[in-house]
Amino acid sequence: MRFLKHADGVxxxxxxxxxxxxxxxxxSPLKNSIRKAIKDLKENVFCGEQIKKERxxxxxxxxxKINNLWWYxxxxxxxxxxxxxxxxxxxxxxxxxxxxxxxxxxxKFTIIKIMKRNSGINS
Numbered sequence: 497m498r499f500l501k502h503a504d505g506v507x508x509x510x511x512x513x514x515x516x517x518x519x520x521x522x523x524s525p526l527k528n529s530i531r532k533a534i535k536d537l538k539e540n541v542f543c544g545e546q547i548k549k550e551r552x553x554x555x556x557x558x559x560x561k562i563n564n565l566w567w568y569x570x571x572x573x574x575x576x577x578x579x580x581x582x583x584x585x586x587x588x589x590x591x592x593x594x595x596x597x598x599x600x601x602x603x604k605f606t607i608i609k610i611m612k613r614n615s616g617i618n619s
Contacts, residue, residue, distance in 0.1 A: 503541040503580075504587035506534045509560055513594065529571035530595065536568070537590040541580050544568035551605060556593060565593070573598035 508514035520527035536543045544566035552565045562579040570576055576595040582588055596604065 499542040500540050501542060501588060503538050503590045506537045506590045506592065508592045509579075509594075513592065517595075525571045526574060526595075529574065530576060533568045533570060533576050534592075537578065541588055541590050542566070544576075544578065547577070547605070553604065560591070560593060562591075562593075567601075570595060575601040577601075 508517065517527065517530055520530075545568075547565040547567060549563070552562070556562055556565065556579075560579065562581070564579055566578050566580065568576045568578065574595055574597050577593045579591045579593060580588060581591055
């Protein structure tokens with residue numbers, strides 16, 4: 497069952513990531529796809545696919561203090577990863593953590609899966 501919940505806002509986790517997005521050409525398929533993702537996240541913050549907790553990179557947990565991570569498909573096999581946060585326990589925000597091409601996404605999340613498997617943790 498999918499949840500439907502409007503986001504009170506969508507923000508980038510880091511200024512550098514937002515600047516990278518802004519600097520994309522206005523007619524860029526990636527920029528248009530991220531714009532669509534932002535629109536969709538505002539309509540339903542749970543529109544992406546949830547990433548299992550054990551597959552969330554520890555660096556994200558430590559750096560952004562998150563306990564959930566979602567991915568949203570972008571054009572040309574890119575992926576946007578975001579977290580759903582409730583800073584005031586009233587408002588709900590989607591925080592864009594990063595966006596990757598498919599190869600870089602697979603590298604980041606496959607390494608975690610391999611590390612978990614090698615440590616004996618089921619994923």
